[in-house]
Amino acid sequence: MNCSQAVELLSEYYADALDENIIIEIKTHLLECQPCVGIFDDVTLIVTTARILRDGEHIPYPDEQVLWQRLTVARH
Amino acid sequence: MATVADVETLEPAADSDVDLARRAAEGEDAAFEALYHRHFRRVYSLCLRMLGNPTEAEDLTQETFANLYRKVGSFRGDSQFTTWLHRMTVNQVLMHFRKRSVKMEKTTFEGETPIQIVKGTENANRMPVVDRIALESAIQQLAPGYRSVFVLHDVEGYEHEEIARMLGIAEGTSKSQLHKARLKLRDLIRKQAALN
Ligand SMILES: [Zn+2]
Numbered sequence A: 001m002n003c004s005q006a007v008e009l010l011s012e013y014y015a016d017a018l019d020e021n022i023i024i025e026i027k028t029h030l031l032e033c034q035p036c037v038g039i040f041d042d043v044t045l046i047v048t049t050a051r052i053l054r055d056g057e058h059i060p061y062p063d064e065q066v067l068w069q070r071l072t073v074a075r076h
Numbered sequence B: 001m002a003t004v005a006d007v008e009t010l011e012p013a014a015d016s017d018v019d020l021a022r023r024a025a026e027g028e029d030a031a032f033e034a035l036y037h038r039h040f041r042r043v044y045s046l047c048l049r050m051l052g053n054p055t056e057a058e059d060l061t062q063e064t065f066a067n068l069y070r071k072v073g074s075f076r077g078d079s080q081f082t083t084w085l086h087r088m089t090v091n092q093v094l095m096h097f098r099k100r101s102v103k104m105e106k107t108t109f110e111g112e113t114p115i116q117i118v119k120g121t122e123n124a125n126r127m128p129v130v131d132r133i134a135l136e137s138a139i140q141q142l143a144p145g146y147r148s149v150f151v152l153h154d155v156e157g158y159e160h161e162e163i164a165r166m167l168g169i170a171e172g173t174s175k176s177q178l179h180k181a182r183l184k185l186r187d188l189i190r191k192q193a194a195l196n
Helices: A003-008 A010-014 A020-032 A034-053 A064-075 B004-009 B017-025 B029-051 B054-074 B081-099 B132-141 B144-155 B160-167 B171-195
Strands: none
Touching: A003 A010, A003 A020, A003 A034, A010 A034, A010 B171, A020 A034, A034 B132, A034 B144, A034 B171, A064 B029, A064 B054, B017 B029, B017 B054, B017 B081, B029 B054, B029 B081, B029 B132, B029 B144, B054 B081, B081 B144, B081 B160, B132 B144, B132 B171, B144 B160, B144 B171, B160 B171
16 A cells, blocks of 8 residues: 555545455554654544534634624514 | 323423524514524534635524524424524525535535645654644635535534535545545645744
């Protein structure tokens, strides 16, 4: 397995959607390829961070009350 | 088999979403207002992430709640209210994309530079720490098709099957767009970090 094949399968690897022998090929490739390990780690980090975004805490929210007024006007 | 006592215990708690939705459907404005305040942030954040633009997100949040006002009576209580409202929000955004003629599949592949897997030999080329802000801003730079799939799957936790149904694309397309979106995000975050 070469680098582009390994990277192509990255998401399916994480989704646990691959056959056992393909998983072994990927793991073998990762053992000997530091750059690919880097890509796999980066994507893991992106996916983990994305999950944290769900709480929406750090978003700059517009004024809820102003939008409520607009909505009230629009409804009538 | 359900007995009368069981049915009574299944009565929604006062001020639960189900209770508020029922009262809103009966025309109680205060109940609708309570639902609005309870769900405003989730609806807005979903709109913002899918649209990538605060002004449009405000408009779509407004449209979603206006739509909720009209349709709250059709909420049956067999799914969670939040799930139901999120679907309504996603549909509202998708309708907006359609009006703007954003094609879920095409825009992602046309007019975009192909993703390049930039590899380094050492850690110097590794992506810097991904904080929420860096990721949030990278998400906003994605093409709408990529962005929708990434937000729905990796942020909101939807399955590919449901995403495919909502976006009107094949499940395989949803999977491959998610994969490309993740690599594109990595690329964007690294580029941004290189500028700083
Ligand atoms: Zn490799």
